[in-house]
Amino acid sequence: MAELFAAGITTLDVLVIYSFLQVNKGKLTLALWTSFLNMAFPFLGFVTGELSAHIFTVWSSILSGVMLGLIGIHMLLQSDTPSSSSKQVSPFIIAFAVSIDAFSVSVSFGMLQMDKVLFIVASGAFTFIFSCAALLLKGRLGLKNGKALRLIAGFALIIIGVLSCFR
Template sequence: MDTAVAVWGQLATLLVMAFALGLDAFSLGIGIGMKGIRLIHILQIGLITALFHVLMPLCGMFTGYYVGTLLGNVATAAGGGLLLLLGGHMLYSAMKGESAPSFDHGTLWGILLLALTVSIDSFSVGVSFGMFDSDLLLTVLLFGTFGGIMSVTGLWLGRRAGHWVGEYGEAFGGIILLVFGIKFLM
């Protein structure tokens, strides 16, 4: 019974974290989509963003696992602190009102840079999850799926014109990361 509860708790945590990290791609996608984007570019950006949302947390988890074996019991506190810092930074950036960087999303380098930009926080969260010995395959698949789907959704909605979520998506994601950071520190 306790094992089943732990598995469902881990799944719920991963789903919420994947959603929170996908909000960054979603909100940036809205901004880019509002500038005008072709459907083929929406699909390309979505696929590459999904790939980066798999690779970045994977690298982070390996790093976190290594750091976790070095730090031992301090790893949980370090992971929670990292989530607090990341969530605080996302919230600060959203409140400060930094505009989305302008990318030439029609080139491979532009798409790669865009995907890296929206998935860099997945690396940090991956480090935290590596310290907690999270399920590797489930984590990266959920992060990749949510990152890709939310990127495509944001680009498509932005293309259709929707200025309402772009400003608040990153703030909401930051709040979610702050809450989990506090939870891991308790």
């Protein structure tokens, strides 16, 4: 069950970023590409995390907790000013950038020995749903900026990180 919660929290950034993205055609392709990347990067992260857990057996819970906490703090401290260069970048590059953070989060989850398949499938499903919702319902979601969702996701990652240290 923690895998579903974690997958939902780690894919909230897709909802925020795609709500502000100007895409006229290829929305389904972009959603599928983002979903694929949000499944591929966590798979690589889980493999890396599981290898790290074997190497750092004693420290794996503490290391994963610290990593998740730092990712959460990073989300809380991100700048609120929108980047003007995002209009010049291809949406498929943005999909890559949005998905790469799933790698670092899943390294921690791999170190915690979470259910890899459940997290990866849930991450892909949530990403597809959030991508489609943001791209198709643009403007009707009521997101003025992504600050509230980013704060929720940041605090959730910090809490998961702290709890995993005491696992």
